[in-house]
Amino acid sequence: MDAVAEAEAPQRALRNSPKMTARQVDVYYGETKALKNIDLDIEENQVTSLIGPSGCGKSTFLRCLNRMNDVIDGCRVEGDITLDDVDIYRSGLDVVQLRARVGMVFQKPNPFPKSIYDNIAYGPRLHGIAEAKSDLDDIVEISLTKAGLWKEVKDRLQAPGTGLSGGQQQRLCIARAIAVNPEVILMDEPCSALDPIATARIEELIDELRQNFTIVIVTHSMQQAARVSQKTAFFHLGDLVEVSETEQLFTNPRDQRTQGYITGRFG
């Protein structure tokens, strides 16, 4: 299976196959089925947004993509999810290495109660990306710059990360995710705790990050989905109702339920 996957890898670029795929994914929390038969492709260097009413399973799906559901007791994932055509749920796959390739930014900013510097340096140290102090310094600077935070914090890198404002903390968390240089970044409502200005900065940032990373973002704001993403998936009650080009989905939805959600008739 691996050998096949590797043999196919060169062709992938030609075929332009998606970065990640989900096929017939079911997720259970204990007995309840939270996701039903999800098929979704996530294209490389694109922003894919997941929208849908509260409780429809967006976060659940997102967490399947880097196996963060593993730590939830009673959560079971069935079906196939691949990263570069390799099944990420196959036995023998190391989740730590997977998470180094698929990073995550959470809804609530959650910096470690350590210095700004250590927040960023933690991942690279962990994965042996940089040992020397000077290399780490570079990574910290690059990550913070990419996250648009460098100018604000460069004089207080040793100050605690928890002492920043909410928007700064979220950008710190993005910088922390970038520092490991993952291939995919998952963002679960990264702007829900932020004011419009901080939100705008992060949206800008997401657009820039698209050059180097594949991004999947969960959002409740349809404007945000429309602004930042190229592809949008609409979830409803555990079903993936519709997925298409963002513009297409918002201007000309195929499904009744999508139509209802984006026009604000329910949700």
Next chain:
Amino acid sequence: MTDSTAPAAALRRADLSEERLKRRYAAEKRFRAYGLAAIFAALAILGILIGTIVWNGHTAFVQTHIAMPVYLDPEIIDPQGSNDATVIQRADYQGLLKTSLRERFPEVTGRRDRIKLYGILSNGAGFDVRDRVLADPSIIGTTQTIWVKSSDDIDSLVKGYIDRDLPEGDRRVKDNEIVWIDSFAADGGVDTKFNTTFFTAGDSREPEQAGIWGAVVGSFFTLLITLVLTFPVGVLSAVYLEEFAPKNRWTDLIEVNINNLAAVPSIIFGLLGLAVFLGVFGFPRSAPLVGGMVLALMTLPTIIIASRAALKAVPPSIREAALGVGASRLQVVTHHVLPLAMPGVLTGTIIGMAQALGETAPLLMIGMVAFIVDIPGGVTDPATVLPVQIFLWADAPERAFVEKTNGAIMVLLGFLILMNALAVLLRKRFERQW
């Protein structure tokens, strides 16, 4: 739409009347008064408790001494003139003191009267003389005035615990003893001095020679064993249960049983120690080793429960953050969760240790209640601990042991307050807002 035209309102407006307000204020005031009264009651009880202990115990820290002029007879101390410390050490200093008592009160002649006379000094008074001579052997051959310990009865008399107006038959100190001691007092030869013996000696049948150092050292060794056994086991159990174990019926069962264990009366652990550690394994009786093991059984649930609470208090978002950048579960625990929980873990440990320090019952079962004079030199030497020492002294008939008991309670409370203060300090120092 105005009120008059509105249909009958389903909801009434809030009642803003003056009377309601007054009632609410009165209720609040009353509640505050109850609270304050409760706090004052608690403080008063604590005050009475500490007050009586200090009142009864403060005299334990001083000891009556008598100024004795002694001729340090070289014939008796060092007949060969060898100047050898071991010889000097073994001389009969008590005898020298007796000689000078006889010289001072030549009118006392009868055998029984003489024994009475010698009895105003402590059996250990000779050691006070010996220590002076050992410190400076050149005084041998001269007459020195040396402050030596009085006996416990004289000590009680001087401290005012014995009523001189009682008829002689009801008094532990007889008339002639009072005459002798008053004669010393008239020359300024009676004084209460700081009681170093109380802090440096082991137990003794003679109150004036008894000290708590043996019990303090015993307590130290016992707690050391307890700490060494419980801290790693407790913390590892807590980490495993909280961070790694699946939540299922087995872990629920374990959790319930840990809580049950915390509620088991401590004497049961003592019986267990007696049956298993002494009976089956044949560990030495009365030893801090076994005492520490028994107390470890008792302290373990406390530490596990406190550590789990501390681990639970670390927000899950920190774990997610670390997992999200690719830390393994073990790395999440060792890099983030455990360091953040450490202050709570240490606080729980100190409180568990403080509990263990005050524990008596289980140690009685394993023989740590024996009368032990020597200061223990290791964890397998027979020893006693502070609370058991208090128990032993409280049982002793001599009047002078009452103050020793209270003095020892003060020392024990001192240690407990110190430990709890340390716990509070740790909590304050590392308190964290997320």
